[in-house]
Amino acid sequence: MKLRNSLFLIFLLLNFTYCKSIRELQSFAKCEFRVATVEGTTLAGVNVQQIRKLTDLNLMQAAKITQSYAGGSLPLSLTVNVDVKNPNATPAAMNSMEWIMLIDDKEIVDGVVNDRIDIAANGGISKLPIRISTDLRKILSNMSTEEAVNMGLGLSGSGNKPTRVTLKVKPSILVGQTLIKYPGYIKVNHEFGNQQQ
Template sequence: MLKKSSLLWIMPLLLVSVSCTQLKQMANFTKCQFRMSSVQNTNLAGVNVQQIKSLSDMNLLQAGKLTAAYASGTMPLSLTINVDAQNPNDATAAMNKMEWILLIEGKEIVTGTLNDRISIAPSGGTATIPVQINADLRKIMAKNSMDENINLGLGLVGAGNKPSPKLSLKIKPSIMIGSLTVPYPGYITLSTNFGTGS
């Protein structure tokens, strides 16, 4: 049986070992390949616009909802961007938190934080991370006309539910070491193709 004095020496070593493991997992996470793989559940002012590409594709009820929303001073947009992360490392990659920034046509629209732990298996393992977006285009794009805001909302989903070139997403992963949050230095910019970002 270990003496109390021996445990006092071992505990810091265990903490150092755990910390090193967690740091290694985050380092592996930042070496993963990322992409925005798809967009789902695109909703503009209560209208499902996932498959609607232009104003002419709408029926009168849908167009009426958007017009009424804009007139009331709001045009809420919600969608889910699925981010694929692929781990090329020979050890597990992980994070505890991920800050994100959504940009549309290069303009920062909304920011958020995902507080779920994500773990990705080594040697080509892949995980899909759903990022739920909620924003108000009427307030963010206040200088836009109604038609401009509607067309902006309709143009976010490309063929095959792929994100359109208008969309970009930046992410910053973090990992917890005890009660301390250790963030990755800077944001990783994602595209629709696998890459390490920039």
């Protein structure tokens, strides 16, 4: 009898944990996502976070970027900080998240965030950093050097040409030893760069 009662309690506990985790994932999917900041933008190893246009680069920076592009690569690194706001009456959470980054509607790079995020109910906000590294030269091979560099500058929020960036995110939550993925992707849109023509 004691064994049966113990098994029943374990079943109830597992069922409660499963239901709670699924509710947290469902709440996460109903959260509001906003690109808050972009940090640490480097292009070919040059910090371009505050560079507004190509002519703002000094001679050494311009030479380094040009040499990298001519050598067949234009490495871009940045961190996109996404604010996640939970308007729901229940807490939201995820254990990991797949993401895809699109620039001007073209898939550029994808990855996974393996950090747990918990967001309090009723307006709680958490920051979700997404670290991105890619080679613009390979992705945008049919662009001129200036076009590719302008796109890289635009991603920092400082370039002179708008760059439409979309992040598609798919959160997952761990239930016991099983990772449950949200069915489909949630879109996060943001336009970087000076929008004045």
